[in-house]
Amino acid sequence: LNRITVNQVHGDNIFIIDRKTSLSKDVSADAIITNLRGIAIGVLTADCAPIILLDPLNTALAIVHAGWKGTLKKIAQKTILSMSEKFGTSAETLVAAIGPCIGECCYNVDGAVIKQFKNTFPDYKEFIKLEKSDWKLDLKKANYIQLVCAGLLKKNIWADNHCTSCRKDLFCLMYFSKTERP
Numbered sequence: 001l002n003r004i005t006v007n008q009v010h011g012d013n014i015f016i017i018d019r020k021t022s023l024s025k026d027v028s029a030d031a032i033i034t035n036l037r038g039i040a041i042g043v044l045t046a047d048c049a050p051i052i053l054l055d056p057l058n059t060a061l062a063i064v065h066a067g068w069k070g071t072l073k074k075i076a077q078k079t080i081l082s083m084s085e086k087f088g089t090s091a092e093t094l095v096a097a098i099g100p101c102i103g104e105c106c107y108n109v110d111g112a113v114i115k116q117f118k119n120t121f122p123d124y125k126e127f128i129k130l131e132k133s134d135w136k137l138d139l140k141k142a143n144y145i146q147l148v149c150a151g152l153l154k155k156n157i158w159a160d161n162h163c164t165s166c167r168k169d170l171f172c173l174m175y176f177s178k179t180e181r182p
Contacts, residue, residue: 003040006032008065010048012073014082017041030070031079033062035087047102047164049139051076051147053083054095060087066101066143068109072116076146091151096158098147103163104129104138111135117142 006015007028015027017034032041033053041063043050048067053076055061062079064070083089104127114135117124127141140159147157 002038003042004032004034005042005044006030008043010065010067010069012070012075012078014075014079016082016086018086030066030075031062031064031082033060033079033083033086035060045099045101045164047107047139049101049143050099051079051143052097052099053079055083055087055089055093056095057093058087058089060089066139068113068137068139071139071142071146072113072120074120074146076143077150080147080150080152092153094152095156096147096152098140098143098157098159100160100162100164100167101139102165103140104136106163106165107137107139108134109137113137121145 002023004017004023007026008030009028011030013029014031014033015029017032017036017039034041035058043063043065045065048065051064051066053062060083062083064076064079066075080091114128117128123145126145127138129136144157144159148154
């Protein structure tokens with residue numbers, strides 16, 4: 001079993017693994033797609049959103065690392081387009097899961113970030129809120145909307161409801177020594 005991860009750079013590069021791909025090279029990307037069996041693909045996240053895309057008809061799989069920069073660059077939509085071009089994937093038959101990430105409750109962003117989202121997404125009000133004097137970004141919802149806009153059926157998208165910032169008891173145990181764990 002080959003385990004493949006990439007150097008994540010908060011961008012929109014996609015690493016495609018097929019029979020011609022050399023797995024020995026160092027790759028910088030924020031998404032991996034493959035249709036090969038016996039390869040485990042993965043991304044590392046803390047507060048960024050991990051997204052899994054499964055094409056059950058063409059046995060293709062993708063993993064996406066979507067922080068605010070990748071979300072702004074529409075990494076999820078671009079990954080679906082790459083799956084379609086390379087493996088014949090149809091968005092209507094994809095199944096998606098958005099894993100735990102920082103929630104809108106904790107994710108404060110500055111005005112410069114908000115301006116970029118407003119300029120890129122006509123529906124930005126669905127996932128950006130002004131709370132008191134803080135701008136809040138709902139990364140999960142922004143990526144959910146991207147998946148729906150790309151053609152995924154809402155019933156085929158699952159999203160975890162945990163916030164990685166609120167629930168440090170679930171997501172940050174690796175930072176504690178065994179004697180310090182709560």
